[in-house]
Amino acid sequence: MERITCPVLATRRATAEEAAAHIRPGNAVGMSGFTGAGYPKAVPGALAARIDAAHARGEDFQVSLWTGASTAPELDGALAGVDGLAKRLPYNSDPTLRRLINDGKVDYVDTHLSHSAQQAWFGFYGDLDVAVVEVAAVLPNGLLVPSSSVGNNKTWLERANKVILEVNHWQPREFEGFHDVYYGAALPPHRIPIQLTHAMQRIGDPYLRVDPAKVVAIVETDAPDRNAPFDPPDASSQRMAGLLVDFLRHEVKQGRLPASLLPLQSGVGNVANAVMEGLLTSEFEEMTAFTEVIQDGLLDLLDAGKLSAVSATSFGLSPDGVRRFLANPGSYKGRILLRSQEISNHPELVRRLGVIAINGMIEADIYGNVNSTHIMGSSIMNGIGGSGDFARNAYLNFFVSDSLAKDGAISSIVPMVSHVDHTEHDVQVLVTEQGLADLRGLSPSDRATRIIDRCAHPDYRDRLRDYVARARAARPHAQHTPHLLDEALGWHANYVRDGRM
């Protein structure tokens, strides 16, 4: 079926190679893509080939890459594989690129996902030379039907000097009507309230706009999203999900949450999926989600009629989830809405709606500081993503992790985290397979007792208690957050040296 029905834009059809030729060394390139959905499938590879050839000729060729969030091997992986990236923002989870970042070969600017679009508008990252955006169709009037993610596409299309579109036939044409692109954003002092009061409310347009004069190429593709499979929840994830759902039940009973809860946000991953599975068999009805990514667990809840609606910025389905969605996309219309990430993650909206935020973590310390990004203080894992947008502004937030990693060589509860992404002021509930620690309204000392008792693995509890006891004894007039400065990061140092904390 014809997907490019705009007579003006139809004349810009090009091959991926022709399109990639518009991208020059040193350019800042804004590409679509969020959690392996909606990224361009062809131009990045063609760009990588161009870069590789330039390097073979001894020429410098690197670009700065801005996206929505993570993409896929065909994008981040391909460009990293040819040493084509000088700078990357606002998020990455590609293993090849991660290695380059940690080898010090790519500058990575890890950014709150709600900040990325506005900081580009503010001019904090400099000019954007080219946008490369995947869409599902180009309509006769030149409007664009967005693809399986919206991310920062609106901003890249508006800010870039040149635009390359990829029209992906693999994406369902039925996507038309699944999106809500807010065009009321402005720069201060001209900003106005965002008039959104429930998850499914439309405040924008179903289409992305583009200035036809800027469109230098349109490439047609037919290629699937990354669609990583999920492992079925293991016993540990199920236990964490059970603790979390029980806690929500308790909060409803105490009158601190409505019976249908408040809009759910859950990070990407197996624990998040397990929580959704836990909600599937719960008594909660008419739930909603106001989140970043639609994973299989949310689809299950929609299919079961437990969830009324999901607002997000991207799909993040498994191959099986994709099959289920594609079998009948129309049945989800009006129940799924994809928005720009500046809206899906907006502090104003997260706080107003009173989101329940559930995010993974790498480690937490005994005082409730959370590390979401760094391994042993220095190596980046992925990035902060939307966790800060949601956690800080949530009604209630949870950070979840197994209590152990690397077969017990690592405790995810430590004396002091080796990097802080969520401060003690922003962390309410910690969950491991050992238990749940409700930290609301507690002082640091009380938090320490509760976190060690409830969340730390028994193999590490005595050492954590010993640390606290010795820290308390060491400086009698420094009891607010007792620490032994020589030892606070000692567990991490041990691991780096000996492979065990």
Add this chain to the structure above:
Amino acid sequence: MERITCPVLATRRATAEEAAAHIRPGNAVGMSGFTGAGYPKAVPGALAARIDAAHARGEDFQVSLWTGASTAPELDGALAGVDGLAKRLPYNSDPTLRRLINDGKVDYVDTHLSHSAQQAWFGFYGDLDVAVVEVAAVLPNGLLVPSSSVGNNKTWLERANKVILEVNHWQPREFEGFHDVYYGAALPPHRIPIQLTHAMQRIGDPYLRVDPAKVVAIVETDAPDRNAPFDPPDASSQRMAGLLVDFLRHEVKQGRLPASLLPLQSGVGNVANAVMEGLLTSEFEEMTAFTEVIQDGLLDLLDAGKLSAVSATSFGLSPDGVRRFLANPGSYKGRILLRSQEISNHPELVRRLGVIAINGMIEADIYGNVNSTHIMGSSIMNGIGGSGDFARNAYLNFFVSDSLAKDGAISSIVPMVSHVDHTEHDVQVLVTEQGLADLRGLSPSDRATRIIDRCAHPDYRDRLRDYVARARAARPHAQHTPHLLDEALGWHANYVRDGRM
């Protein structure tokens, strides 16, 4: 002049001692007060005397104390002095209480100031037994003219089971009309957009409401606010202010800020005052402020006609500033508006208005993490206050500090901060008397170079560079944020041990 003209409430007149008798051991007490303004002047002392007498009889008597922010020796100091506090939130700067917290004798729950009211409403802190709120007058219809701060007063008056009012004749009766108390707040899922789009816009009532049935006592006082004097800006503060104002000028020139800037927020203290003094002699006109506290520097700008309007939650004037204000309060009406702190600090509004946030810090590390609260990792200084509300949501944020403390024994730029309150994701510009480091869009490694070159004191630069070089060499595949885990907090450990970093 009669200040209590409500016939119903006039019958509740009582002495401070009679009023304090309504407060029982174990009670949670919400008192007015923000930055030494608008706190109750008489009941806290009477309560302290009651507690002291109970202790002399061998009885337990402590309360939990909730306020807007810091208060004064007559409140925090008096209650701390008799060991009368079990728990304190959301902020404190009283030296006596600070000592007790750091001795481990009071549980201190240091909280974002924009979170405190809503978390009380969410029920996260438990019930509020008594509110003790200073006002300027009680009107015939029972409405209350607020005093020199609004803080959390609306919430305490609504949440508390019993209310004690203090009517302070020292506060100008002309305060009527200086306040805007937003009564549109609700709990999720019933929240609606806050329709504020400029600093002076009224969205609420000039009065606080109280259920007359809950008012158990009204005490009349005639006592000044704390009104700490400011030191005149020293050379270092002036230098930082100069750097900051030059940077704003540069941003205007680059088209990244409007000519009249964006609404200013500045933390409390001498550097903030110096910045305001720097703006006084600048070319900027028609500025506005959307901030927490009105300090002398803002009054100067108002008096000079450089500043059109100030929205805040509290006054924080010096004795001289108070004299100037009291000489002609009416002349400031329509140019000063005091709001609840959930509004003055609201993420929704700070982000919408695009606030320029200027806050002090204790230390920053080479990667741009900022410590605003802890001395050497363990002792609390004051608290995070509103710095997180403003910095995270600002258009542009600055953290300022001298590069040295304790006669050079401490560097405020360190390898790793001993406590994180503002993460690398939230910090844009650092300023010391040595220079200004613009960190926007930089990776951690680039930040390190810039912070060391521009902000660190020359006496510490080589050691910082040496740290980075050795950290880079130590773990070749951990180059995103190079650290030596055994040494990262070594400077702080040195200081604790030897009195020098």
